[in-house]
Amino acid sequence: MYPFLFVKWLHIVSSTVLFGFGAGTAWYFWNAHLTGNPALIARVGRMVVKADWIFTGTSGVVQPLTGLMLVHFLGYSLFEPWLIATYGLYLVTFACWIPVVWLQIRATRLAEASLISGVPLGTDYRRTMHMWFALGWPAFLSLMGVFWLMIAKPTL
Template structure:
């Protein structure tokens, strides 16, 4: 019975992780496209908060529940679908940490811009480009993890 509770938490947290990632990325892009520092400052505050609360919590639950299920089900740790899933998750996490740092920097620059009634500095746009680029390998890695988890292919 423990396995099924873990599986429920694992699937639910993966949905939250993936959904929050897509949702916050979409909102951040929409805000950026307005070129309005007031909008960007407001949106980025919520994006940073949502990423820490939802993505961060789910990001912790995913490996904990996943490893527990591997152990309880007796799956081989050397199965390629498990190794591929772990690798994909690590790639996504390695992209996510700098993305969050960039979001914080962009938020702070937007808030400073609003306070000083100036235009967004070039640094903001450079951070946005890095943020956008890092989002793609994270997204594609998680799509790959979803595939491996749901199909458990044998190579």
Template sequence: MSYLLLKWLHVLSSTILFGTGIGSAYYMLLASLTRDPRVAATVVGHVVVADAIFTTTTIIVQPATGLAMAHIAQLPLTTTWIFWSFVLYFVAGACWLPVVWIQLRMRDMARHAVATGTELPERYWRFLRWWVLLGIPAFVGLVIVFWLMVAKPQ
């Protein structure tokens, strides 16, 4: 596969990863803050699907294309900007994995509240706080990775 095609796939998948993440976070937070279980159940359900389709795919494509480009360009993985891009990417991933579990639980709690005609439980709000707290370092990490990919500092 040519370097240019790999680079295009890398940039495209990073854009999809970042865009899906920030869009999902925005809509899920706002839907939750309505305190309406029907809204939360619907939106959190869509966020779970978006993560399964888009985020999971791009999480695989990103390191695969990055490693392939480094190999073609004969850049060692110890190159400062590549090394820190991978470190921050894995930090973001380490934050994302529990977020996936949290989202599944939040979706189920919201669906249960709809089915029983009750409010979202206190546990939903505890999970939302953890979801936000884990999302912050993941977001900041990916913003820095974007900068590293563009600036390529030594």
């Protein structure tokens, strides 16, 4: 029973880190953006990108690994409809996360360039942040769906 409980604990903790850091870094980056202050945006952006790679990225790898282990421990088929829906939503999240990280890096670099040059943030920066914001919502909502599916395990 101990390996099962450890894997279950790791799965729950990594889901908390994945969701918590994802929402938290998005909150801080968006609020830095709202200030329009390139120095603040660049500083927060560097921290957000680092946190996304260290925490969100790591937990994003741990989640499917521990999830597959739990499926095995509990004797579920990998093709349960609720699991297939979970895989799909997780892929949507991942497909949004990759460009979101790239957009965070781009926005941070644009803010750094603005700071160095003294030229205000321009259209490229605003377009980058609009894309970042737009991609954040499907990722957020997909993870909410994954949480619901993990808890409810509905018959689909």
